[in-house]
Structures are given as C-alpha cells and as structure tokens.
Amino acid sequence: MSRRSYTIRDIHMALDGELPPDDREDYEVWLAANPDMKALSVRFAADRARLQGVFAPVLKEAIPERMVMLVATGDTPGRSPLLALLGRVPWRAAAVAAVVVASAGIGYLAGLEEARRAENGNQAIVERALQAHTMYAAEKLHVVEVGADQKDHLVGWLSKRVGTPLVAPDLTAEGFSLVGGRLLPASGKPAAQFMYQDRSGTRISLYVTRDAVNEETGFRLYEEAGRRAFYWLDGGFCYAVAGAVPENTLLSIANAAYRQLLEGIAS
Amino acid sequence: MPESAGVAARQGSPRVNGLSMDEKRTAILAEIPRMRRYARALVRDRDAADDLVQDSLERALSRLDHWRTGDNPRRWLFTIMHHLFVDQMRRNARRGANATLPPEAADNLAAAPSVPESFAVRDIVDALDSISPERRAAILMVAVEGFSYAEAANILGIPAGTLMSRIARGREELRGLLDDAARRRTIRIVEK
Numbered sequence: 112m113s114r115r116s117y118t119i120r121d122i123h124m125a126l127d128g129e130l131p132p133d134d135r136e137d138y139e140v141w142l143a144a145n146p147d148m149k150a151l152s153v154r155f156a157a158d159r160a161r162l163q164g165v166f167a168p169v170l171k172e173a174i175p176e177r178m179v180m181l182v183a184t185g186d187t188p189g190r191s192p193l194l195a196l197l198g199r200v201p202w203r204a205a206a207v208a209a210v211v212v213a214s215a216g217i218g219y220l221a222g223l224e225e226a227r228r229a230e231n232g233n234q235a236i237v238e239r240a241l242q243a244h245t246m247y248a249a250e251k252l253h254v255v256e257v258g259a260d261q262k263d264h265l266v267g268w269l270s271k272r273v274g275t276p277l278v279a280p281d282l283t284a285e286g287f288s289l290v291g292g293r294l295l296p297a298s299g300k301p302a303a304q305f306m307y308q309d310r311s312g313t314r315i316s317l318y319v320t321r322d323a324v325n326e327e328t329g330f331r332l333y334e335e336a337g338r339r340a341f342y343w344l345d346g347g348f349c350y351a352v353a354g355a356v357p358e359n360t361l362l363s364i365a366n367a368a369y370r371q372l373l374e375g376i377a378s
Numbered sequence: 379m380p381e382s383a384g385v386a387a388r389q390g391s392p393r394v395n396g397l398s399m400d401e402k403r404t405a406i407l408a409e410i411p412r413m414r415r416y417a418r419a420l421v422r423d424r425d426a427a428d429d430l431v432q433d434s435l436e437r438a439l440s441r442l443d444h445w446r447t448g449d450n451p452r453r454w455l456f457t458i459m460h461h462l463f464v465d466q467m468r469r470n471a472r473r474g475a476n477a478t479l480p481p482e483a484a485d486n487l488a489a490a491p492s493v494p495e496s497f498a499v500r501d502i503v504d505a506l507d508s509i510s511p512e513r514r515a516a517i518l519m520v521a522v523e524g525f526s527y528a529e530a531a532n533i534l535g536i537p538a539g540t541l542m543s544r545i546a547r548g549r550e551e552l553r554g555l556l557d558d559a560a561r562r563r564t565i566r567i568v569e570k
Contacts, residue, residue, distance in 0.1 A: 169414050170411045
C-alpha cells in the first residue's frame with residue numbers, strides 16, 4: 112500500500128535529495144509503475160548531469176590573480192601576506208587530497224573525455240564543411256577556384272595538398288555535374304571542396320580533410336537549419352557531402368562518392 | 379554588528395588572534411572556484427561573471443565581522459553574491475540593457491567565442507540564458523552547487539515553496555528549450 116500519492120513535485124525532490132527517507136522506497140515503487148514519470152525522472156537527471164558537466168571545468172581553472180591578491184591582502188593592509196597564507200599546512204593537505212581523489216577516477220574519465228573529444232572534433236569538421244558549402248554554393252561568379260574544365264589538374268592538386276588520393280566523383284547518375292573545386296583552410300590543415308550542381312542550379316559539395324582520429328565509421332547525418340551533411344571517417348580522413356537537398360538524394364550522393372573515393376584510393 | 383557568543387566560541391577570538399583572521403581568508407579563498415562556477419552559469423559572459431565574484435569578495439572582506447554561518451563561509455558568500463547579482467539586474471533593467479549583462483558584455487557575446495564550444499555545451503548555455511534569472515538561480519543553486527532546498531531558499535531570500543516552484547518550472551522550461559535545440563540539429567547513424 113502506498114503511504115501517499117506522488118506527483119512530479121516528488122520527482123524534483125527525489126532528484127535533489129529532498130525526499131524524506133521514509134518515502135523513498137515507496138516513491139521508487141510508484142516510479143516503476145508509472146513509465147511516463149520514470150521517463151521524466153530519467154530526463155531531468157540527464158539534463159542535470161549535462162548542466163553539471165558544462166560548468167564543472169570552471170572548478171579546475173586557475174583562480175584569477177586579482178582574486179587571490181584581494182583575499183590574501185584584502186582589508187587589513189600589512190597583514191596576511193600572500194605567501195604566508197598559501198604556505199599554511201591546510202593548503203598542502205587539501206592539494207594532496209584533491210590529487211588522490213582526482214587520480215582515482217582519471218582512467219575512466221580519460222576514456223569518456225577521449226570519446227567526447229573525438230565526437231566534438233567530427234562535429235566541428237562537419238560544421239565547417241557545411242559552412243564552406245553555404246558560403247561557396249551561394250557564389251555566382253566565383254563558386255570554384257579551379258573549374259571542371261581542368262579536372263585532372265584540380266584532382267591532382269587537391270590530392271597532394273590534402274594528403275590522400277582523391278577523385279572528383281562522377282555524380283551524373285544522381286543528376287549532378289562537377290563545377291570545380293577549391294582548397295580551404297580547416298583549423299590549420301588543408302581541406303578540399305568539390306562543388307556540383309544539378310540542372311536546376313541546386314548545389315552540393317564534397318568536403319575532405321585529414322582527421323586526427325584514425326577510425327572508420329558509417330554515414331552520419333548532421334542537420335542544422337534545413338541544411339544537412341552526411342559524413343564519414345575513413346583511414347584518418349573525414350569526408351562530408353553537404354547541401355540543402357532531401358535526405359534521400361544526399362544519401363545516394365554520399366554512397367556514390369564513398370564508393371568512387373574507395374576505388375580511387377585502391378587504384 | 380558584534381559577533382554572537384556562539385560563533386566566537388566556535389572560531390576562537392578573531393579580533394585577538396591573527397591566525398583566525400587568516401583562517402577566514404583561507405576559507406574564503408577555497409570557495410572561489412565554486413563562486414566562479416555559479417557566476418559563470420548565472421551570467422554567461424566570463425568577464426562579467428568574474429567581476430561579480432570579485433565584487434562579492436570585496437564586499438565579503440569588508441564585512442568579515444558579519445560572517446556568522448559557522449566554519450563554512452559558502453552560504454554567506456553566495457548570499458552576498460546573490461544580493462549583488464540582484465542589484466546588478468535591477469541596474470540593468472533600469473538602463474534597459476540585457477537583463478543579466480552589462481552592455482559591454484553583450485557586445486562580447488555577439489562575437490564568436492575564442493574557444494569553440496561543442497554543440498552540447500552551447501545548447502545548455504543558450505537554454506540557461508533563455509530562462510528567467512530567478513529560475514536560473516534556483517536551479518543552479520540546487521542542481522549544480524548542491525545546496526539543500528532550505529539553504530538555497532535562505533540564500534535567495536525566498537520561501538521554500540517558491541524555490542520549489544521555480545525549480546520545477548525552470549526544469550520544464552529547460553527541457554523544452556533543449557528539445558527545440560536538438561530538433562534543429564540532429565545527428566543520426568545511417569547504414570553505409
């Protein structure tokens with residue numbers, strides 16, 4: 112039998128450690144019997160974890176010197192010089208304790224951090240690919256640096272600069288023809304962009320740059336504000352096809368580009 | 379204001395013994411990282427946040443006698459910081475500026491951040507920025523700083539019931555904002 116009825120209010124209280132200990136078991140039973148409430152509880156907990164995660168790094172930042180100086184020398188001039196204050200034993204003890212606690216969790220956290228950094232890195236690349244697409248697809252006169260009429264030169268040049276054998280995929284089956292390409296900066300590294308357009312003038316582009324993470328992935332779809340890109344990682348490079356075209360169209364373009372790039376690397 | 383006998387008994391006699399004063403300063407110094415975390419989440423702009431902490435420390439040091447919350451100065455410092463934050467919001471409201479930022483900070487905000495934020499971080503920061511400062515403060519006090527409802531209500535100077543409804547509404551609002559952000563931008567794994 113329930114001691115009382117529970118509501119969303121109790122979810123907040125439970126999350127914040129404010130639920131009376133006597134109610135906890137009963138609350139868990141209620142939660143288990145109400146999937147909607149359970150989902151809400153899980154969601155609020157996840158949001159809280161994100162919130163905590165975003166601001167946790169601030170704790171590890173060095174304290175600005177102006178604050179240390181203020182507190183150390185503050186309102187009684189001539190007393191409590193900074194060095195004397197920092198030299199006191201509790202500080203060293205606290206520092207040692209902090210290091211011990213930190214190293215216990217460090218292996219696990221390092222793994223998480225690694226995964227998160229890799230994911231963010233890929234997102235940054237695909238966002239750059241989309242930005243580059245948006246910028247140059249809108250160009251009327253200077254959409255490319257080297258035109259499709261010099262395709263061999265274009266492909267050779269970009270392959271050399273990016274550091275992997277590239278091909279400018281043939282996308283005629285998908286209704287797109289090569290306009291040309293250009294070299295772009297991608298946080299200090301070169302990136303290649305091949306631009307295509309269909310008969311109505313709609314443009315899509317293929318973007319290739321070296322990636323710090325050497326892994327292989329399937330296609331991932333990235334969407335933002337009506338623009339989308341499929342991207343994948345392969346052999347230390349990140350590839351992205353971007354454009355404001357329907358998902359299916361973009362996926363078949365990504366498939367064709369992937370196959371032809373693979374053949375290009377093999378040949 | 380004279381210190382209560384109880385506090386004096388717990389802490390020794392600060393006026394006579396210089397060591398106690400140093401202990402107070404050491405304890406305040408130890409709270410700065412948390413104060414900065416709270417301020418950063420509260421006002422977003424890094425410099426404006428640190429200014430709020432600096433002002434709070436200045437005020438705290440000028441009133442060390444008022445520290446009467448026992449050994450841990452955290453609640454006392456957060457109360458001071460909250461009062462300054464409220465003052466700042468009122469000033470900005472009168473000026474018609476952004477509710478939580480001085481005008482110069484709002485300019486900085488428009489510029490791209492020097493360290494690119496991941497999307498996940500940006501979504502949280504944007505969502506926090508979009509809810510009212512009252513709800514934001516309530517949520518941060520409890521969910522990030524780990525104060526109890528009673529402590530947080532005390533620091534914010536509001537009844538516990540008000541605190542609870544701010545937390546509940548604030549969390550609902552955040553959830554909606556994060557969902558909106560996620561809908562605008564999705565990443566899915568697709569078969570190759």
